[in-house]
Amino acid sequence: MERGRGALGPALELVHTGRAPTRAVLTAELGVTRATAGAVAAELEALGLIQVDARPAAAAGSQGRPSHRLSVAPNGPVVLAAQIHADGFRASLVGLGGRTVATAPGCMTVPADPSHIIDAVVAAGAGLLRGTGRRCLGAGLAVPSAVAEPEGTALNPLHLSWPAGAPVRELFTESLAKAGVTGPGGAPLAGVAGNDVNLAALAEYRHGAGRGARHLLCVATGHRGVGGALVLDGRLHSGSSGLALEVGHLTVNPAGLPCHCGSRGCLDVEADPLAFVTAAGREPGPAVSLLQQSRDLIRSEYADPGVRAAVELLIDRLGLGLAGLVNILNPDRVLLGGLHRELLEADPERLRAVVADRSLWGRSGSVPILACTLDHGSLIGAAEAAWQPVLDDPLAVLGCGS
């Protein structure tokens, strides 16, 4: 409680994202003196958040005294991360560094009443907490819908049969209280809720293929429709009311299918798994298995000319949409998830060529397009959102006394 209180948050974030493996690097990254960095590390260790290994692993080739290694505390506090998708839910405890400590998947048909499934996923998370006995510092929930801020309501839970405007954050917070999940000192825990693609983008930025990007654009499709997200200088850009990056209604096929938005040829209906299966000339299965059906087609039947043509068609449409987004947002990296990831991996050159051709500047055209790398990215992202208050100011969350 003497030195380095102002830099506590940034320092924790550096260790959390693995960008400060040693005290020396921490010193350089924070731009402070060794004395301050040392005090900061000591404080974070005292708070039980990080670990300092005096015994260095292997100082390969470097002269001088070896650095102490900084790492996330292996038995430190966790956050409760929850995810709801069309065919079930998933709850995890996630520590710093994006490390999943325990997981409880659950499959079911999602009930029309959001509070039921939120209670179920929270109960699963509470069970994990009891089982492991870890301290819980926050809770995050990912839902397949835009979440309006500051209300915390799910505006378009399309593939869930929920009513539009369901107050998911409020339900989540109430559910946490009912399940007895509390924060430090038994205080009630305020849950955070967000769109699954947004949260996945945040997770990729911190721990996945988005590390080191300044402006990260993420586009993904799960079962139906297309979602987008943008991370600007490390912060999720969700717009003035949480509704940014609703990219599904960019026009990518002027002569295309009518969309429920009133226009034709929107990305939502032209570049999602249903569009792919249809373009490949196959009979679409049930909605929740469309992504798997598409994956199977690409991986097992790519030799089929119909499948191949469908891949190329969807790449062209997706590329048009991405080019539009690149022109507007000028990101320095683009990540693709869900079916879009499969399309990228099936023919990376074609997609990159379309984007380069249609985004005006050769420079932006050469923006790297990569695949998302995290499993359950939106779950990790929900955890990241829950960690955010701790990363912003550890002392405010943990209290000076504890």
Added chain:
Amino acid sequence: MERGRGALGPALELVHTGRAPTRAVLTAELGVTRATAGAVAAELEALGLIQVDARPAAAAGSQGRPSHRLSVAPNGPVVLAAQIHADGFRASLVGLGGRTVATAPGCMTVPADPSHIIDAVVAAGAGLLRGTGRRCLGAGLAVPSAVAEPEGTALNPLHLSWPAGAPVRELFTESLAKAGVTGPGGAPLAGVAGNDVNLAALAEYRHGAGRGARHLLCVATGHRGVGGALVLDGRLHSGSSGLALEVGHLTVNPAGLPCHCGSRGCLDVEADPLAFVTAAGREPGPAVSLLQQSRDLIRSEYADPGVRAAVELLIDRLGLGLAGLVNILNPDRVLLGGLHRELLEADPERLRAVVADRSLWGRSGSVPILACTLDHGSLIGAAEAAWQPVLDDPLAVLGCGS
């Protein structure tokens, strides 16, 4: 040089934008004690940047001791602001608060060699500086082209006959040195260059219709093509390489005109003055007078059914483009400039209805759409960009000794 050095920049910005008319308000806005706010104000006054009037104007109805009024120093330092457009240039000296101190317009055909006109506009500005004898702290240049960062090159100076990739920032800085324009202590001055719509958006955010917005979207059209800009939390978002908000190639008319980008029906060719004049069934005049021709048509011949139909057609196309941008960016305010401003004022309800109808969420649909209010917004914006280093850290620019 004792108290309040950290809060110096934020305090200056508050006075600069008129959000801190008194010491008491400054105290509240900065979230510091009266002692600190007083010291900060004293320091800024000592630096010659602001003025403290002990004699209050008229404390209407309020109890207690009247506040001292804070205002921008009337004879304080200025920055050199320059703007180049299709039919000439304009140079001004602009003080804090966006106050234009002196102006030198110049009309000519813009030469194909950018350095000639940049030298001319800088010479005009240098003349103003000699004439007024004011200290100059920075210089900014607005050009009708995307400016790539960090190179400072004009990538698509479409209506100028410049080569693509002209190094405008470098030319500007060299020209300043040649003209003998120097910063504090005779140090060489680093010029900043930016896209005119971007800079106009910044000016509107600070001093115009954008004041108080969190996420401000600005769309404007001058003679040809459509430009956009985004201000996020007070900072211009120009993307990872300065190329963001190139909004001209959103598709707004699937069956529309071919565009040089290879697509059809782009905003650039469907919602600019040429498109309007053509849609109204008139013979387009020379490129540099298209905006004026459009204005005249709307203001004088709105009764003509052809003109009216053209207004409605362009409103519908513009609305489609704006709706797409609102879905992606979720701003809390939209400003329109150039011909788009005229369209808004001709039929505000129609434009708002189109945007509300096509942007998915009723809430975003009700985003306020307003007209730009500043004359020569991009010139003021060039000045704002030039002021930025002073607003960020006044002491670093002015030096502790002076």
Added chain:
DNA sequence: GTATTTTGTTCAGCGTCGGCACAAAGTCAG
């Protein structure tokens, strides 16, 4: 004219960080 309210100023105190000196722990050269 006195009380109240609000604002500006002075001064002491303290927390936080930089700078420096020194100790510690390794590599490298002979």
Added chain:
DNA sequence: CTGACTTTGTGCCGACGCTGAACAAAATAC
């Protein structure tokens, strides 16, 4: 194996920048 060198960790002091409290000033309210 020893000594020089390099790099990292730590303790101490001072400076800087802010808070808090007391006090003074300038208006309104009664």
